[in-house]
Amino acid sequence: MVKLKSLLMAAAIWGLTSALAGCGGNDGNDAGTAGTGGQSNQSLAPVTLKVVVPGGKGANFDEVMSEVNKRLKADLNTQVDFTFIDFGDLNQKTNVMLASGENVDLIFDAPWLHLDSMSSQGFYEELTDLLNQYGSHVRETRPQQMWDANKINGKIYGVPLGSAYTQPRSVFIRKDLREKLNLPPVRTYEDLKAYLYAVHDREPGITPLIAGADDVTYSWVNWLVRDDTSLGVRPTNGIGASLMLYYKGNDGKVYNLFDAQEPKIWTYIEDTRKLFMDKVMSQDVMTNKSSQSDMQLQNKVAATPQMAFGIPQSFNDRLKQVVPDGELEAVRLFDLKLGSNLSNYKMDNFICIVKASKHKDRAMMFLDWANQKDNYDLLERGIEGKNWKAVGDHRYETLNSDGGIVSFQLMLNPVLEREWAGTDEETRKYNQFIAQADHFTKDIMTGFTFDPTPVKNEVAQFSTIQAKYYNGLFNGALDPDEYFAKFKAEGEAPLKKIQNELQKQVDAFLGKQS
């Protein structure tokens, strides 16, 4: 459950804080003002589109939805019917919906869900023609790098949704506690540890740190490795975000943690074990039932990894209800040096047109509609003047706590996304940094997708072995000296096969590039 909650939370934060490409310069392709080229509703038959996306309905859903349908009726003679699915049921329900050929026109998918396998199994329409015919706004609101990098086997099976080239991330800590403990602002991992140990020694009622043991990305070692640009290590996504198989730098090799035992990663593992043994890491990191954010906002935990560069207003508001003078601040370990981070320009979320849909043209027209400035704002922020207020072209101010109805699930893009006007300077700097494609070094694997079919038995097998050890080791709950050997004894054989297959596919991919 925690995973799903944190995913949702991450998504929410993402929506709140994601930066604008427009802000950081590179203006001039503002598609919001470009004309459609005349889709008059006269010629269109009435159609109701069924759209399946993750999430839930907000308080003002009905109100915003009726405005959406009113405009759609006038513009495209179309109505949309959203089906929201809880993150917990997403995998299973979308699987069954697609497999049973249920009447769905647009459906959300993602590399972390089953985008690759569903695309290769032929559930989704190839979009190039539809984009050329009806999708000028969809195309123009996303830079070419994004389109190029998000193809699957050279084809476009989904519209990439996102507004930055890596995920924003930081560790949220308690500013009030840090000041109470007389500690200087936290800039480095060493500072962070000093804060955690100080909390442990002098604030007995609160657990210093909790990471996310049910989502590999949030495991503490993964979190630290991600921001360590001296390592240049990243997961291959052959087995999810697990670091058991990883790329290092741009040498085109697949490394296996069983073979290499990368010294720096090993140091992080041992370090994290120490945090756990010293009771700095929550003793319940493996079983915790509420999301990390909830724990922190209820004053139970003093530091959590979060997918954001800054603190959303709502977080501080909620914390203040529990601790009146409580305040959060973000510790950003992200490296702002130009080119020091790699990006494969891969987006986390996609919207796809279902192959079985009878209204593919209209589905693309609707997406195009949703990627026009006024409609985008309505879907993303709600009703202007009631839910939010524009501050210039690229920023907004909230008027009440209700927002729009969809964002990263349907149309999020770097051109039209607005930034919250209350974002502090420091956070903006980071947000703008990751919204620029050329601030990153291009990952040599850009555009590569792993096809697990030849080793699916090994992937399934390794997943279950990994489930026994990985999160325990990478969050400190298991003793690395004892359990890494056990993990290796069980997992080495299937992992080796996956590594070999992955390397084979990588070589073929790189061979074609040159």
Added chain:
Amino acid sequence: MMRSMLRDIARNRFLYAMAVPGILFLVVFSYIPLAGHVLAFKNFQISQGIWGSDWAGLNNFRFFFSGRDWMQVTFNTLYLNVLFIVFEMGFALLIAIFLNEIRLKWFKRTIQSVVFLPYFISWVVVGYMTFILFNNTDGLINHALQRNGVRAVDWYQTPWVWPIILTLVRIWKNAGYLSIILLAAIAGLSTDYYESARLDGASRLQQMRYITLPLLKPQIIILILLGIGRIFYGDFGMIYGIIGDNGILFPTTDVIDTYSYRALRQLGDFSMSSAIVLYQSVMGLIAVVTFNWIVRRIDQDSRLF
């Protein structure tokens, strides 16, 4: 023969008509889906349909049987369920017999409701409740232990205690429900037996031991048989709700359902899931037939088929 059957149907047509919905339900939801087991031997691709997809032989079973964990999870599934069924049944019997002995109407009703209530609580909620009791940060049990000078236990890092905890949870949740069924059976027993027993001077305990228990045997056997039929599916909500993704506890708590869930949730491969379902179905069939065979050896009349 045929004719007499037809005549019988014609004569009792309304009675037979009442069976039609039930039979239809069985055919549609239990018999027709049997054909779906063919997926286990295919490389199922939705775009090619069930019959259009390529045959895969036994390839879909490989991930499960070529590892070392399948014995462990199969054993866990059986072992945990034997614990569940035996203790649930035992406690349900105790509750039913004691409730039956209570003469105060309102008291009996109240107790009945109280033991029945947990049955309606979802496993997710039970998972949270277990966590509140056993967690290592501010768990109620560890609090109580420490207050009494006992060292706190890292419950969620101690695999061997979990079969016990899971069994206790199961008893708490399901025994009340089963006891109601047994209580209904007890209420149906003829009072003649008890009257004559009393005349012969049998004590209350002796009446329980020599009248109630033997007469309840068919019901108990049927409930156990039904429980055994469910051994290979239906634990998922419970185990996943309580244990979640805590790998440390898998050695004693991982069952076939949770194992295959973890193996396949990333791949989304229908055929491999079907392979597991087929394995579970075959094991379930073997379990039911075996138990029925044992029952037949012990007591011909109580067997189910």
